[in-house]
Amino acid sequence: MSTSPLRAWLGAAGRGLGVAAALAACAAPPQSAGPRGEPARAPSRAAPPARDDGRWAAEVRSPRPVEPAVEPDLARRCGAPDAALAAVAQRLADEHARGAVDLETPRVAFELRAAGSPYPWPRVFTLTGAALDARAATEPLERWLASFDDGGERRCGLGRATDARGATHRVAVVADVLADLAPLPVRTRTGAWLRLEAELLVPAAGAKVLLLGPRGRPRPVPTSLSDGRARATFALAEPGPWLVQLLADTQSGPRPVSEAIVHADVPPPGEYVAVEVPGEAAARGAATPARALAAMIDAARASEGLGRLALDPELGALAAAHAETMRAARRLGHDVGDGDLVARLAAADVTPRVAGENVAHAADVTRGHRVIWQSPSHRETLLDPRFDAVGVGLAPDPDGSTWLCEILAQR
Numbered sequence: 576m577s578t579s580p581l582r583a584w585l586g587a588a589g590r591g592l593g594v595a596a597a598l599a600a601c602a603a604p605p606q607s608a609g610p611r612g613e614p615a616r617a618p619s620r621a622a623p624p625a626r627d628d629g630r631w632a633a634e635v636r637s638p639r640p641v642e643p644a645v646e647p648d649l650a651r652r653c654g655a656p657d658a659a660l661a662a663v664a665q666r667l668a669d670e671h672a673r674g675a676v677d678l679e680t681p682r683v684a685f686e687l688r689a690a691g692s693p694y695p696w697p698r699v700f701t702l703t704g705a706a707l708d709a710r711a712a713t714e715p716l717e718r719w720l721a722s723f724d725d726g727g728e729r730r731c732g733l734g735r736a737t738d739a740r741g742a743t744h745r746v747a748v749v750a751d752v753l754a755d756l757a758p759l760p761v762r763t764r765t766g767a768w769l770r771l772e773a774e775l776l777v778p779a780a781g782a783k784v785l786l787l788g789p790r791g792r793p794r795p796v797p798t799s800l801s802d803g804r805a806r807a808t809f810a811l812a813e814p815g816p817w818l819v820q821l822l823a824d825t826q827s828g829p830r831p832v833s834e835a836i837v838h839a840d841v842p843p844p845g846e847y848v849a850v851e852v853p854g855e856a857a858a859r860g861a862a863t864p865a866r867a868l869a870a871m872i873d874a875a876r877a878s879e880g881l882g883r884l885a886l887d888p889e890l891g892a893l894a895a896a897h898a899e900t901m902r903a904a905r906r907l908g909h910d911v912g913d914g915d916l917v918a919r920l921a922a923a924d925v926t927p928r929v930a931g932e933n934v935a936h937a938a939d940v941t942r943g944h945r946v947i948w949q950s951p952s953h954r955e956t957l958l959d960p961r962f963d964a965v966g967v968g969l970a971p972d973p974d975g976s977t978w979l980c981e982i983l984a985q986r
Contacts, residue, residue: 890966
């Protein structure tokens with residue numbers, strides 16, 4: 576047994592719930608020493624990009640202040656007006672009025688990146704009524720806004736559309752912003768050097784940039800933090816879309832504070848296309864949702880040449896307890912009043928050599944696995960080669976969604 580102290584590696588992803596659908600995502604990655612040898616590479620599961628139709632902004636950056644074009648008083652109650660959030664809100668409102676509603680986390684994140692927004696924790700509010708004016712919409716909007724606080728500076732975009740029957744559809748897209756990103760291009764050449772620079776809006780003890788390419792494990796980039804500004808220089812190693820994520824070690828723990836999608840030698844896609852991620856197929860036919868999640872974790876690791884994880888009852892009990900605590904608190908996190916992972920393991924007298932945690936709130940376990948895989952910091956935890964055991968815990972929510980917790984460890 577190693578005598579080195581336990582290091583807990585954390586990741587979180589999910590969605591918050593408003594009057595209709597809302598979402599949030601947070602993560603803190605493992606600081607892995609890297610694989611023992613290069614794992615086998617699976618082919619990319621991403622859909623081939625469609626022809627760029629010009630809807631992508633030339634760069635991702637923030638802030639983007641704007642005078643609200645839709646119901647200014649209501650928009651300002653929502654938060655500081657932001658042009659990219661407003662563009663996404665209007666697009667979603669138009670689709671909502673046509674009956675085409677897709678507010679899943681990956682879709683909304685795609686729209687934000689296309690609009691040039693780096694905010695990683697968006698939440699979406701929808702409200703529909705036949706005779707619902709701005710004054711009548713104020714109370715439910717403010718009640719929803721009061722139900723969460725992710726820290727930082729609150730920004731908002733408001734969209735409104737009318738359907739064929741005359742009903743008004745309002746959509747607000749809100750982000751509690753922890754960092755502002757200097758312009759980063761969304762198109763580049765493979766091997767070209769890029770510079771990321773961001774101003775932190777909250778105190779942070781450290782920062783880290785992760786690159787998630789078309790396949791494989793995330794790659795950390797040397798990152799500096801000085802006088803509240805994070806800086807990193809990097810190049811993209813192969814063609815395809817790359818997710819660039821900046822994480823900061825804030826007072827509430829490590830969190831993603833900015834994200835961008837940069838396309839190396841390929842055009843950005845014209846529309847979002849939902850595709851399966853590695854492991855999803857393994858959930859089919861599973862006896863229980865918990866077994867389905869464990870099967871997806873194993874299959875996702877197998878896609879990168881990693882071994883299976885043993886189901887550990889002690890880790891499973893801790894994961895189930897934390898999932899239930901998150902559900903009761905109505906809050907996604909690694910410490911929602913029951914202690915962080917290190918404290919919970921110690922209290923249960925469970926002493927793995929190393930351990931990591933992913934938590935999520937999603938419509939179901941498959942969507943929870945999908946959003947975890949698509950996040951660099953989550954995937955880094957999921958694919959760490961040192962883990963040999965896992966415990967999964969699920970807490971069904973009355974609204975039909977699921978709170979989930981994965982604890983991975985080396986026993």
